[in-house]
Amino acid sequence: MAAGSGLGLRALALAVLLLPVLPRGPPGAAERRCFCQISVAKSKLPKAFRKTLFAKYRFLVTGHLDDCTCDVETIDAFNNYKLFPRLNELLGSDYFRYYKVNLQKPCPFWNDNSHCGIRDCAVKPCPSDKVPDGIRSASYKYSEEANNLAEECEEAKRLGAVDGSLSEETQQAVLQWTRHDDSSDSFCEADDIYSPDAEYVDLLLNPERYTGYKGPDAWKIWNSIYEENCFKPQNVKRPLASGRGDDGGQTFYKWLKGVCVEKRAFYKLISGLHASINIHLSARYLLQDTWSEKKWGPNVTEFQQRFDEVITRGEGPRRLKNLYFLYLIELRALSKVLPFFERPGFQLYTGNKSHDAEMKNQLLEILHLAKSFPLHFDENSLFAGNKKEAAKLKEEFKLHFKNISKIMDCVGCFKCRLWGKLQTQGLGTALKILFSEKLIENIPESGPSYGFQLTRQEIVALFNAFGRISTSVRELENFRNMLRNMR
Numbered sequence: 001m002a003a004g005s006g007l008g009l010r011a012l013a014l015a016v017l018l019l020p021v022l023p024r025g026p027p028g029a030a031e032r033r034c035f036c037q038i039s040v041a042k043s044k045l046p047k048a049f050r051k052t053l054f055a056k057y058r059f060l061v062t063g064h065l066d067d068c069t070c071d072v073e074t075i076d077a078f079n080n081y082k083l084f085p086r087l088n089e090l091l092g093s094d095y096f097r098y099y100k101v102n103l104q105k106p107c108p109f110w111n112d113n114s115h116c117g118i119r120d121c122a123v124k125p126c127p128s129d130k131v132p133d134g135i136r137s138a139s140y141k142y143s144e145e146a147n148n149l150a151e152e153c154e155e156a157k158r159l160g161a162v163d164g165s166l167s168e169e170t171q172q173a174v175l176q177w178t179r180h181d182d183s184s185d186s187f188c189e190a191d192d193i194y195s196p197d198a199e200y201v202d203l204l205l206n207p208e209r210y211t212g213y214k215g216p217d218a219w220k221i222w223n224s225i226y227e228e229n230c231f232k233p234q235n236v237k238r239p240l241a242s243g244r245g246d247d248g249g250q251t252f253y254k255w256l257k258g259v260c261v262e263k264r265a266f267y268k269l270i271s272g273l274h275a276s277i278n279i280h281l282s283a284r285y286l287l288q289d290t291w292s293e294k295k296w297g298p299n300v301t302e303f304q305q306r307f308d309e310v311i312t313r314g315e316g317p318r319r320l321k322n323l324y325f326l327y328l329i330e331l332r333a334l335s336k337v338l339p340f341f342e343r344p345g346f347q348l349y350t351g352n353k354s355h356d357a358e359m360k361n362q363l364l365e366i367l368h369l370a371k372s373f374p375l376h377f378d379e380n381s382l383f384a385g386n387k388k389e390a391a392k393l394k395e396e397f398k399l400h401f402k403n404i405s406k407i408m409d410c411v412g413c414f415k416c417r418l419w420g421k422l423q424t425q426g427l428g429t430a431l432k433i434l435f436s437e438k439l440i441e442n443i444p445e446s447g448p449s450y451g452f453q454l455t456r457q458e459i460v461a462l463f464n465a466f467g468r469i470s471t472s473v474r475e476l477e478n479f480r481n482m483l484r485n486m487r
Contacts, residue, residue, distance in 0.1 A: 070375035075324055078373055079473045086366050091467045093359050094132050095348040097204050099460050103417055104197040107410035109224065121211045121413035125199040134351025135200075135456075193457060203422075203464060206415060208277070209284030209296055213413035221411055222274065229400045229407075230270060231263040239315050248313060262382050262393055265325075266400065272326030273423060275319040276472040278306045283475040300486070303479050323472055326427075328377040330466045333430035334370040339443050340454065341367060379434045394435070401428060419468070426465020429458040 090096060103123060192198065226238055232255070239249030256264055285299035307316035340346070341363060348359045383390040383397075405424040411417040433440070439452035454462070 070324075070328060070377075072324060074375055075327060076473065076477065079327070079470055080477055083366065083369055084470050084474050086362070086369065087463070087467055087470055090359065090362050090366060091464060092204065093348075093355075093362075094135070094350045094352070095356070095359055096460055096463055097202055098131050098135055098200050099203055099418075099422060099464070100193045100198050100200050100457065101418060101421055102192065102195050102198040103414050103421075105409045108406050109410060121213055121415050123201060123206050123414045123418050125201055128200070130202070131200045132350040132352065134349050134356075201418060206418060207284065208280045208415070208419040208468065210281040210286050210299075210302075211413050211415055212286070213411075213416050217412045218416075221407060224407055224410075225270060225404050229403050230267045231259065231396075231400065232267075239313070249315070260393070262397060265329075265382065266397060268322045268325045269329060269427065270404070271319060272322035272324070272469075273427065275307075275323040276326065276469050277419075277423075278319075279303070279323070279472040279475050280468065282306060283478070298475075298478060298482065300479065300482050320476070323469070327469050327473060328375075329434070330427065330430045330462075330469055331370055331373060332377040332379060333433040333462070334367055334466065335373065335376060336437060336440060337433045337454075338364075338367045338371055339440055340452065343443065343445060345446060379437075383435070401431070422461050423465045423468055425458065425461035426463075426468075429454065429462040430465070432458075433462075 226232070227234070232238070232252075236252055236255045239252055256267060282300075282303040283298050284296045285302055286294065287297050287299065288295035305311055307320060309316050312319075341360075346360070348356050348363065350356055383394045401424075405421070405428060408417060408420040408424055411420050436452050443452060
């Protein structure tokens with residue numbers, strides 16, 4: 001077979017993998033827990049094409065994620081035509097476009113201060129006078145209750161003042177207690193936004209796209225994430241990893257299938273995040289770089305290198321399915337956190353009262369839409385066994401994810417570091433929401449929410465991180481159309 005013919009078949013195969021699918025019908029008992037089923041309706045394909053494709057590439061379209069009723073067609077239709085347009089508009093607003101981040105933190109795991117010298121890796125910080133006053137000078141003022149509570153605390157402090165002198169040792173201890181309390185329900189290592197090194201970044205002026213950051217440095221980051229933080233034994237080699245052996249990943253997937261659902265879900269989340277990042281790099285690739293202009297756009301060849309069934313030796317389809325799994329996790333978190341944002345006193349505070357009210361209404365529309373999704377992930381299947389063992393596993397889950405958030409400070413490309421930190425914080429916030437269900441249910445309609453809180457940083461990260469996943473699902477449709485036109 002000619003090389004061009006082989007490439008064409010791979011393109012056709014990948015196009016079929018990305019075709020919308022149809023629901024399989026009522027689920028059995030085992031399908032009601034948490035994962036996705038993916039199937040392809042043969043009637044969607046031209047007969048001649050179907051005959052060739054299924055003879056040679058049948059294995060491309062039969063994979064599934066375990067035990068759930070959700071399907072790709074439902075997710076695609078819901079995201080691409082309902083949710084994505086609204087979410088994309090919201091993320092362009094002042095409240096969500098400015099993110100405060102410390103890109104100067106040293107890597108805590110290895111001595112490597114090398115930074116990417118490619119100009120497209122650079123991040124342009126936002127001048128302070130360009131950030132809305134309400135965000136810059138009072139980022140904590142995101143609700144009326146928070147403001148009232150602060151005033152009450154100041155009054156109590158004045159009227160009930162006591163000798164507050166503490167030894168330096170005691171002050172440090174109190175600081176550590178506070179940090180522990182603040183992080184006890186957190187899944188990620190958050191930046192100190194009051195550090196002099198923390199700067200506001202305009203996310204619209206620093207988009208996630210291909211920067212040229214690759215090779216050993218980038219591989220080291222992902223290898224550390226997968227090998228040291230995904231619960232995997234050292235003797236089990238990842239597919240396509242160096243020295244993986246010749247079993248085509250069979251040992252790895254046999255191990256993955258045998259572990260508990262929580263550890264399997266953890267791997268799928270990280271793999272889905274990795275897939276989403278690769279989709280963005282392929283969709284916003286540097287196609288032309290001359291002295292007069294730069295041109296960014298979709299690179300089908302790059303997309304195929306990362307997701308084609310044949311080129312990736314079966315890994316591409318699994319990566320895409322994990323992306324859909326990640327989408328369901330974050331979508332579920334948005335549906336669960338609605339009561340927190342519905343409170344009358346909550347504001348998306350920027351200082352522009354009418355605009356803030358408009359953005360809150362838009363935010364609530366998105367959250368109600370998320371809640372209406374018919375095939376939600378069921379988080380109750382996680383950490384549901386023996387209480388003592390479940391608590392221990394949940395703590396391990398948190399620690400592993402916190403480690404991954406710390407690894408983001410080792411990324412040599414500043415733009416990649418920015419989006420890596422934001423997306424891990426966003427996913428960590430989604431997990432925090434999912435496992436705070438009782439606290440969220442008990443939030444009072446008025447007055448401060450002492451049991452459950454989200455900082456502005458967490459809110460901005462949560463919605464922008466889901467925006468990245470939503471965009472990835474939308475980009476898959478674009479690549480699907482391009483691959484279809486290559487036939």
